[in-house]
Amino acid sequence: MSANRESVVAPLNFYRPNYHVKTPEMRSPEYVQLSTAAAITLGLVPGTMHRTACTHCLNLLVTYPEGCRANCSYCGLARHREEARDYADRNFIRVDWPAVRYEEIIERVRRDDDRGQFERMCISMITHPNSDHDTLTLLRRWMAEVPRIPVSILSNPTTMKRADLETLHAEGADIFTVALDAATPEIFERTRGKTVDSPHTWAKYWQAIEWAAEIFGPEKFGIHLIAGMGETEREILEVVQRIRDLGGHNHMFAFFPEQGSMMEDWEPVPRDQWRRVQLARFLIDYAGVRLEDMAFDADGRVTGFGLERAELEAVIASGKPFQTSGCPGKTDEEVSACNRPYGDSSPSDIRSFPFALGPKDVGVVRRQLAGEDVGTLHESVED
Numbered sequence: 001m002s003a004n005r006e007s008v009v010a011p012l013n014f015y016r017p018n019y020h021v022k023t024p025e026m027r028s029p030e031y032v033q034l035s036t037a038a039a040i041t042l043g044l045v046p047g048t049m050h051r052t053a054c055t056h057c058l059n060l061l062v063t064y065p066e067g068c069r070a071n072c073s074y075c076g077l078a079r080h081r082e083e084a085r086d087y088a089d090r091n092f093i094r095v096d097w098p099a100v101r102y103e104e105i106i107e108r109v110r111r112d113d114d115r116g117q118f119e120r121m122c123i124s125m126i127t128h129p130n131s132d133h134d135t136l137t138l139l140r141r142w143m144a145e146v147p148r149i150p151v152s153i154l155s156n157p158t159t160m161k162r163a164d165l166e167t168l169h170a171e172g173a174d175i176f177t178v179a180l181d182a183a184t185p186e187i188f189e190r191t192r193g194k195t196v197d198s199p200h201t202w203a204k205y206w207q208a209i210e211w212a213a214e215i216f217g218p219e220k221f222g223i224h225l226i227a228g229m230g231e232t233e234r235e236i237l238e239v240v241q242r243i244r245d246l247g248g249h250n251h252m253f254a255f256f257p258e259q260g261s262m263m264e265d266w267e268p269v270p271r272d273q274w275r276r277v278q279l280a281r282f283l284i285d286y287a288g289v290r291l292e293d294m295a296f297d298a299d300g301r302v303t304g305f306g307l308e309r310a311e312l313e314a315v316i317a318s319g320k321p322f323q324t325s326g327c328p329g330k331t332d333e334e335v336s337a338c339n340r341p342y343g344d345s346s347p348s349d350i351r352s353f354p355f356a357l358g359p360k361d362v363g364v365v366r367r368q369l370a371g372e373d374v375g376t377l378h379e380s381v382e383d
């Protein structure tokens with residue numbers, strides 16, 4: 001955990017004796033892990049997050065003491081880390097995910113401990129023999145007890161058949177997403193395939209995406225992509241356009257090296273590259289711009305966004321393209337309910353803003369888009 005993060009996020013380790021020490025009995029479906037932001041919103045742990053009062057998505061993760069059986073090179077949950085640390089101490093995306101009884105979470109949501117903040121719940125699967133079955137159990141229980149809050153599934157395609165997607169849909173799952181993460185078959189293989197002794201394949205992931213498009217339908221499926229693992233801007237935006245053409249949306253993360261992962265020595269995605277793909281993704285997903293309308297240089301960098309200057313300026317000024325992307329909440333289709341605070345950066349150098357940007361934030365983003373190497377902490381804190 002970086003010094004900057006410690007200064008703005010409560011020292012959660014202090015509370016571990018109550019909720020976070022994982023034993024062999026702590027396994028799904030009885031237990032789930034939940035994001036720190038969701039735990040704070042539910043009052044399970046005290047704490048505040050930099051400029052973020054709450055999250056509108058209850059992010060859950062199936063959990064087993066033996067952990068994820070895959071070995072993705074950028075992931076804090078990967079199998080190769082099991083000798084080094086207890087699984088419960090591994091991070092999913094940068095931040096801690098405490099383990100809590102599912103029963104307790106449901107009780108708290110039913111009695112409105114989140115004060116009506118949650119607009120969506122999400123179950124993240126991992127690569128484990130019980131993950132498919134337990135995800136279904138968690139979904140059924142939720143739909144029986146809290147059907148007012150829609151559920152997204154962040155899937156693990158490697159273990160899933162078409163019938164599994166059909167069952168999840170029939171049992172009430174609202175949105176189905178696939179964490180493709182890598183933008184090209186080569187990067188996928190290098191980070192998630194046999195090269196790193198991991199079981200995933202590009203073909204199987206795309207098969208699941210196509211099943212999701214058919215079964216869940218337009219606007220009800222999507223993918224996760226991580227920018228900055230060696231792809232060009234054009235390559236990642238080609239995937240974005242392909243998903244949009246299928247009817248889905250793209251949830252994009254900035255690559256940020258997870259401590260203890262095989263890619264811990266990699267640099268985070270450069271700020272200017274990240275802002276360009278973030279903006280272009282938003283234009284393709286929500287503004288009707290197509291990849292063919294955009295211009296690229298010989299290295300695949302975006303040099304034109306396919307909009308008139310004034311229109312582009314208005315989109316940038318809205319700040320929306322630079323907020324966390326993900327499944328929508330109740331009010332604005334273009335803004336994610338799932339804000340994953342500081343899941344892909346530290347609060348001192350925000351990549352995905354977990355809150356609406358103010359004028360100073362937009363000013364910093366404009367400078368980053370122009371190629372200036374500035375962070376966000378001092379420049380963007382609103383007075």
Ligand code: SF4
Nearest residue numbers: 068070072075077078
């Ligand atoms: S399958 Fe998911 S949780 Fe498991 S190592 Fe890969 S990215 Fe991490």
